Amino acid sequence: MWKHIQLIVYRIIDIGEFLKNEFRDCVVLSFTDQKLCLDYVNSVHKAETIFLVLSFMDVKEILNIIHRLRQVDSVFIYSSEQQYKQYEDLLDKYSKIIDTFHQYTDLVHSIQENIDLSFQQLQSFRFYEQHQKSTRDLCKEAGSFLWLRIFKDVVLNLPHDEKAKKEMIETLRVCYRNNRCQLRLIERFNREYQSEHAILWYTGQPFLYKQLNRALRTEDINFLYTFRYFIYDLTKQLEQEYQKQREDCDFIIKLYRGVRLSIKEVNKLETSVSKLLSTNGYVSTSLSKQVALDFLGSSNDNKEEENVLFEIEYDFGKIKSIIVASTAHLSKHRNEEEFLFDLDAVFHLQSITRDLSSNVILVKMTAVDEGTKITNEYIEEHRRFMSRGSVVILFGYLLADIGQYEKAQHYFDCLLENPNGEDVSFIHYHLGVIKYYQGDYEAALNYYQKSYDRLIEDIPSRKGALSFVLNDIGSTFKARGQYDIALDFFLYALKISETYSNYYIIANIFGNMGNIYRIKGDYDRALSCQMKCLHIREKYQPSFHKDIAKALNNIAVIYNDKDDLDNALEYHQRSLKMNEQCLPAEHENIASSLIHVGNVLSNQGKFNDALDHYIRALQIRQIIFPNGHP
Structure with missing residues (x-):
């Protein structure tokens, strides 16, 4: 995991040797010659991450030259306790300074914390099966596709007040409680921050974007909730920039993002062509293809990863719901021609090809509005039954x-x-x-x-x-x-519900009553209730819906209890057909329906037909469940 992390130690030889023993999974290099050190840092590609450990005597001289470099992620100053006060004025100038340390154990602990925060911000993609017609039947991954879009709507509806800001500040203080330098920057943020500067703070201050991206990447709801104040501002400013820029252009642009992905993630992309894809955070891209390629470096010797270049087509004249804006004029890295996508960007994955000459995988995507449609369907479906x-x-x-x-x-x-x-x-x-x-x-x-x-x-x-x-x-x-x-x-x-006329709850109640009567052995009443449930669902719900499949299954089970195998088979087969029409091909409900049909066929002595259904069910479960699953 740490192959992109390099620890560069300048003019503190003994510390360099200690760090080599502590961080054996990282590249740890020690330099005593300034030119060699600076030349090496400048030669490191943007895809790498450098942690720089300096003696207090060399801070100004070194940082004046290399602090601006993208690959320099964090700076740790090793000094005596008395010397710390002499360098407090550096914090406002050099935001990458993590802290000054006079205890070796504190230095190691801080480096470890920042390694945990500073892995490459590779986006974890969420996919949505476009043939998944029932938005109320969510597998975990499809739900993950929706949750960030809805979370953003939640943030925009929550109070944007001092209480929310105070919660975020207190959380950041806890995160950096042992880091005096970052605490000073947090206090500065508390004093000086204005909502119209959200993009500048996000792109310029590690204590903000590292913690926010960690929360987004891990889907830490509790932590994200404390960032609602800043998420609100960042989203609003992106929207304002988008509206201003959209007035000046109605054409198609191509944006690029270069990342290194694991073999597993690349395989997932290759099997997801033609699917919808969303990301789990704010996505930074560049108008320049070369800038994106620079982030990959000239070569990749890691056999566990692939160089991937995303090419995203965005049509300003067509797309209505996806926010993207040029932030170059607001960023500290203006030459990178950055465009930043808002939280809920959704893309259609068009193709994946490999350039054999450069060994870069090109992933072509198009920004689409379908994500809003899917989210709205989910919201409306639930509001219909929740009122x-x-x-x-x-x-x-x-x-x-x-x-x-x-x-x-x-x-x-x-x-x-x-x-x-x-x-x-x-x-x-x-x-x-x-x-x-x-x-x-x-x-x-x-x-x-x-x-x-x-x-x-x-x-x-x-x-x-x-x-x-x-x-x-x-x-x-x-x-x-x-x-x-x-x-x-x-x-x-x-x-109560019959006077209220909510079809969803009435159907649910009849289904539940039918289950009780079946348990009590009153099959005629059970069948009557389940038939009423089915008729209501067929009348008011879409023609193909998993709730109708469930009602058909419940009726089939009762017929099976009554030893009416012909009717049991008919309703199980109808349930199976319904599930196949409204669910992804590899869904547990389909596997269960296949088993139910197989059981009835077996009871009828049709063993070959039963075996065919069991085999199909097994094939589905082998795909959706891990090896060793009971």
Whole structure:
């Protein structure tokens, strides 16, 4: 992982030897001759990262020459404690100075921390299967495609105030609590920062872009939430620059980004041609192809990585929802002709080719607006069945929807402390849903009760939301094996929802009641409820929807319980066909449907046909599950 990190030690020989032992995965070089040191640093390509360790006596002389170089990432000054005060004035001039150190252990610890932060900012790509027609059926990766887009909408709807700024400053102080130099820069940021200078601070100050990019890359929701103040400003300023620049051009431009990707990431790209692709942060590109190639260097001896050049076509006259702006006039690196994409950029991956002469992989992409369409479909689909609920609430729901329960809980807990006008009953409700999926049924019921208590005060205006809570209370009692109590709550929810006419919840309730009656052995009532569920879904939902497939499956199971194998086979086959039409080809629901059909065929003595279905199911599961999965 550290192949691009080089530690350059100048005129501190003993420290250089110590660092070679501490950081054996890095290149550690010691110099005593200034010209040799400077020539070497200048020869290192931009794709590499240099950590420079200097004696206090050489700081001004060396940094005046090489501080501006992109490859120089961080500077560590080794000095006596008394000498530290003499160099406080350097901090405003040289932002790459991490700190001064007079203890070897402190120096090593700081270098390690900054190595962790300074890996090449290679974007982790998220892909979306365009034939995945049901935006309510999200695999984790498809959910990751959406979460950052919705998170940005959340940030733009949260208070942009001193409280948010204070939280970010306090977080940065904690991150750099042992780094006096960076703490001084953070205090300067606290005093001097203005929203209209967000791009300049982002491109110029490591303490900002390193921490923000780390949070974006790791999808650390808690940490990102504390950066909401700055994300708001950076996004807004990018949008302002975009609007100004768009007035002057309606033509197509090509932007470039040179990165080194692992073999695994390259393979993923090669199998993703024609898919949509999004990135997990702000994306820096250049109008100059040569600048992008410079970031790759002249050669790459690492057999575990490939040199990749992204060529992005952007049509100013066509694209409406993707923000990109030239930031060269606002950046400290104006000669790089930088264009910066906002958080929610989405691209169509057109082709991947390898230039054998340069050994560079060329990835051609086009900026597209489909990401906004997919996000809006997801939002509208959930608003149809939730009736109410802002994008702020929806973001927490999305986290839970893709199985990120701990992150979702922390998000809603923070929201509960400062609702800012959000519906508290909805927050309690979603916390209950999270606890239900975590198997903590007692906690789930407690949250549902809190939601119920608030909603019941606003009857009749809150009937729709109340029916959801009652239905989920019933589901929780069902999970606890208390079927009679569960049925009572389903009937109560049905009574309320029938006056409210929300097809989604009514269908859900009938499906849940059918499951209870089946457990109790009352197959006729179970079948009646599941048929009602199916008819409602077929009437109000899209022709091809995974919820219809689920209803068909539930009916098939009841017929199977009644030993009516012909009807069981018919409904299982219809369920399989529906899943195949609305889900990706390699989806667990399709594998499950194949197994159900195979089981019925086996019971009918059609063993060859059953085996064919089992083999197809196995092939799907071998693709979607890792080796050794039970």
